[in-house]
Amino acid sequence: MKVAIVHEWLDSFAGSERVVEQFLAEWPEADLFVLCDFMPEAERGFLGGRPVRTSFIQRLPFARKHFRKYLGLMPLAVEQFDLSGYDLVLSSSHAVAKGAITGPGQVHxxxxxxxxRYAWDLQHQxxxxxGLDRGLKGLYTRRLLHRMRMWDRASAAAPDVVLANSTYIAERIRKAxxxxxxxxxxPVDVERFALRAEKEDFYLTASRMVPYKRIELIAEAFRRxxxxxxxxVGDGTNEARVREAAGGAPNIEFRGRVSTAELVRLTQAARAAVFAAEEDFGIATVEAQACGxxxxxxxxxxxRDIIVAPPAGQPTGLFxxxxSAGAIIAAVERFETLAFVPQDCRTNAGRFSREAFRAAMRRIAREALEGLQG
Known part of the structure; x- marks a missing residue:
């Protein structure tokens, strides 16, 4: 069986690349296709030295730094991949990869x-x-996103099987x-985050400081x-606003960007991890649970797919x-009246292991291929 993996682009090892990593681990002989590949050498280990096949976007002017500005060409680029010789095509898609063209006798x-999201419900944000909500550039961008929406919905019919990374994303797929x-x-590398039952008297929030993470709300809540x-823990474009919300409060400590080992240690030791974002999934949430x-x-x-909240008999957190800062304060106060068992959190994290992900992918691919043969 010949297998192809299609992914949008490679420029950093993040959440979607973890999925590609597990695809490659499960199907090591697969060929990998991406629109462009600018992954730093230090982060290429998950590729195992295998060649990466790229599209014409790789060779366009200034693509290394500005490939996202070629969004309007990406549907054309992914449709140019010749996948006709493959039995199984796996796409890892947050933009256009799902639009890869396959034919009869192939499973996608x-x-x-x-x-x-920037073409659908979050377009206005x-x-x-x-800064594109007015003027000629704004008009051009609106026109581009309108065209992308039409292509996005049409190309959503291409895959034989569509998988969503959470119930929340399944609802967005149904809507769009x-x-x-x-x-x-x-897949989450839960083995990297060992259980620690003894906790220290502090709360932790760790993520990139970007607007949608709403870390300023957490800072304001603890200032109060x-x-x-x-x-x-973390840094980013919204750091000044977060520090302003903290107001120099002595009970709030900014660590900036820390090493992986230090992040694991802090996550293991925290009384609880606090997150205020509306996430597609939330890998950091699972990592915290893995630490107990x-x-x-x-x-x-x-x-909502990850945390087991009261009144469940073995709760692992709460919502x-x-x-708002007020809602976070109320949640922290309620949290301190409840009992949580670190081992319950660790057991819960096991549902999201890399092994569980690969087993699900094996089963789904096998059933899709058997259905085609039938």
Whole structure:
């Protein structure tokens, strides 16, 4: 059996690349196709030295730094890949990879991280944040996104099987594409995060400081709870706003970007991890659970697939209902009245292991191929 893997682009090892890594581990003889490959040498280990086949976007002017600006050409680029010689095509898609063309006698299974949010429900937010909500550039961008939406929905019919990385993304797929999907949670290296039952008296939030993460709400909440300590890990474009929300409170400690070993240590030691974003899934949430650490999270998005909340008999965290400092304060106060067992958190994390992901992918690919043969 010949297998092809199609992915949008390689420029850093992040969540979607972890999926590609497990595809390659399960199907080591597969050929890998990407629109462009600018992955730093230090992060290429998961590729195992295998060749990467790229599209014409790889050779366009200034593509190394500005390949995302060629969004309008990406549908054409992915459609140019000749996949006719493959029995099974696996796509890892957050933009256009699902539009790869296959024919009769082939099976295409598309793992969808999200429909293009900037083309659908987050279009207006994207335009505002990019300063493209007015003027000629804004008009051009709106026209481009309109065309991308039409192509996105049409190409959603291409895969034989659509997989969603969470129930939340399955709902977005149903809304945008009018397609049903199967939920397969993304792979998390839970073995890298060992259980620690003894906790210290601090709360942790760790992520990139970008607007949608809403870390400023967590900082404001703990500024208003001077008796509780918060450790903030990460940096990013929204750091100034987060520090302003913290107001120099002595109970809030900014660590900046830390090593992987230090992040693991902090996650293991924290009384609880706190997240305020509406995430597609939330790998950091699973990593905290793997450490035996409960999670306090905004109750929308992928977190609802991960956290087991009261009144469940073995809770691993709890939710707050709105993105506000007041809601976070109320959740922390409630958290401290409840009992959480670190081993329950660790057991819960096992549902999202790399082995569980690969087993699900094997089963789905086998069933799709058997269905074609039948």
């Amino acid at each position: 299974v598309s793992y969808v991280h999200s429909p293009m 994207y335009l505002r944040e990019a 594409w009018r397609r049903e999907s199967i939920v397969v949670h993304p 709870m001077p008796g509780r300590r918060l450790v903030v 650490t409960p999670v306090i999270a905004f109750g929308k998005g992928g977190a 707050f209902a709105e993105q």
